[in-house]
Amino acid sequence: MSTTYLVKGVSVAGAEPTDLLIRDGVVVETGTGLSARDAQGVDGAGLVALPGLVDLHTHLREPGREDAETVESGSRAAARGGFTAVCAMANTSPVADTAGVVEQVWRLGREAGLVDVQPIGAVTVGLAGQHLAELGAMATSAAKVRIFSDDGHCVSDPRLMRRALEYVKAFDGVIAQHAEEPRLTEGAQMHEGEVSARLGLTGWPAVAEEAIIARDALLAGHVGARLHVCHVSTAGSVDVIRQAKAAGVRVTAEVTPHHLLLTDERASSYDPVFKVNPPLRTQADVAALRKGLAEGVIDVVATDHAPHAVEDKECEWAYARPGMLGLETALSVVLDVLGPDWPLIAERMSRTPARIAGLADHGHLPAAGAPATFTLVDPAARWEVDPTASASRSRNTPYAGMTLPGRIVATFLRGEPTVLDGKAVK
Amino acid sequence: MIKHLLSAADLDSQQAILVLDTAAELANISGREVKKLPTLRGRTVVNLFYEDSTRTRISFEAAAKRLSADVINFSAKGSSVSKGESLKDTALTLQAMGADAVVIRHPASGAPHRLASWVGGSVVNAGDGTHEHPTQALLDAYTMRSRLGRIAGLHVAIVGDVLHSRVARSNVLLLTTLGAKVTVVGPPTLIPVDVAPALSPDLQVSYDLDAVLPEVDVVMMLRVQRERMNDSFFPSTREYARRYGLDAQRMRRLPEHAIVMHPGPMVRGMEITPEVADSARSTIVEQVANGVSVRMAVLYLLLGGK
């Protein structure tokens, strides 16, 4: 028998304050002035309730790089960030290209019990881009994989990409492409532009991303498949996706919080905490991404949470691994960028990613009969980002020292709290 | 005075001229019998060279020793550096040793910036990746001034692989600060797309060396590596030399007074012919001599005050 909770006076996605009575994993009743004798009270005064956030793009590093993160530590960071489900990318060691590895990750997620960990399967064996992995086996495994991605690498061979797009139609899967034409980005360190010309770092041109998205959208349209585009980073990519959607292609796209806030100027300090793939780009790109997200051309915010051990970041830029933490700061950054448009935030960070990932239990506004899977945000709070206070095993956050709005106070997963009073319960 | 010299852009016009004037005074030292000054006695200068460069390292070593500083050389081979010790750990070792200045040459752009955040002493960039080589630009400016009497108002052409050249970047920045007009010349593949907005709004770009030569007071040839051919930056060394090499015929297109410079080492027959390299217009040998005085000036200005 689980505990009953009564959340008092909370604003659901910006609506008038209401109470939520939670029992057996479900919101059984909403309204004002509710009471229940056996319920544990949660003070929701001044707080906003959102459906539990769903991250389509997280790197949990386990198996293989447990020094940087584990499924458990990553889950804890996710819960503290208001997430109730994360999709774990396949570039682990060994690569998640078999039913065995995806089931291992799935099981580790259940054991940690803080968020629903939905494994993503690799598209190609070993992420090598040569042979299709056993996508069907991963789909029918206990992990029920639906999203497949070689993220970290691009599926650059057009014929292979076509086959993959077609193949997953059989089990309603979707290929999530890391769009980067590798021949245009050899040795690339940062966005190709004025800053890279000044800093003497090899550039990563925007066209390397846009050309692949255009190609893949045309392929997806041609074979009648879904396509998901990871971490869109350029204004040109937004235009390509807008055009593809207008032409009826079933393409969805994600943007990271850091691409909504930071530009390539950050690289001027040569501090590799700002090194990421795809790279931070110009103010014009940031503006286009914000506009695309507001319009819905970009469907979701996904963190691309990429933990790295200290030695992989406290070194020369060229030797550093690309990637930034994102789970604990995502909502705050989005709030800073979009403002308190709670219905839009709920749509982009919970409802739509849940739909794309096929996670039926997630993305529901806390209402009578809905799963009690939600998060409570204090919209008025402001907090300073302290890398040493992170639940992640790693410290590579680009927001260190910045003050951000919005603080997660509590997170509930199917009626059980994973975070209370801003702290993980386990 | 600035604490570190990481980029030529760290110096404003007044500071850059101070370096050149100081170097001019210090150049007299090499004419004396006792080529030593007590100015930096008791200070420690560390040469941290992750790239082989005997010439630059010796230049810095001579500069530091002539000012009576103690010099310690860390080179990439045969030290803990080659055994995989991180730059940060090396920096902490230098800190513990009390290095007053670290002169660093490194294959990764930005390494001196990272080092500056880990050590308490001054950091001098002796060449980082394809980013900058500020003391080279200073000695180039010094050479121009001694040959031509001024820098402001000169028209300087920088020819070659601008994309990969730290010498080019530093020179464009410094020459612009000092009031010269700069044109970069090379095949489009070797000139960064955003080079002008990145380095100087007045920077001119040309793909036609023959058109530029009659207009300039200084032509600076950059080294071009043959290996760039394999990445399709240009089709063959023959075509590169034909279109952008400085040979005797092209040299005759220069105005009477114009000088030819090269940071070295040269690839004779590629960007410059032996005839041009050895001609009276060529400042290649002086550039090396001027390097010691200029580096003495930099060390004095960074370490010789509060």
Place this chain on the structure above:
Amino acid sequence: MAYPKAAPSSTTSGSPPSVKVILTETDLQRVVDRIAHQILEKTDGADGTVLLGIPTRGVPLAHRLATRIAAFEGVDVPVGVLDVTLYRDDLRLRATRALGPTNMPPGGIDGRRVILVDDVLFSGRTVRAALDALSDLGRPSSVQLAVIVDRGHRELPIRADYVGKNIPTARTESVKVTLAEIDGSDEVKLIGEELT
């Protein structure tokens, strides 16, 4: 001859300080003449002698002395410039200083009598630096010192051979020498502390 414009010698205390003129233009001229005569007397005709001015104001003073010596006895004493910045012992106490020129007189200094010329003698450290600089430049047969003002407070065992005027001063006071070649007029002032 062009001289670099420079700030008046010695630091000034707060404002408004008391100002007392120690030497007027005429006084300064007489002092220079007297030192020129003294040099001729003490060196027995200034044979084998060179004057080295210490920048900034020691330089025009050295030239004036050479002119007066030539006027009195027709002897041409070579004049040079000796910048001592690189030999100072107090570099770390202030921001980096620009270097002044160093020009040895024609014929050099080996085996000759060098007379260092400066405007004010105070702690003696500038002269000590000059002696170190000289020893790296050559081997004079002897070294003498000529100053316009000796204001006391020596920190080293150094004394001047030729002194224009001895002025007892408090440490907090300052002596300001202005010369026509650099500052536009000739004058020596004693500037006191701010009166409360």
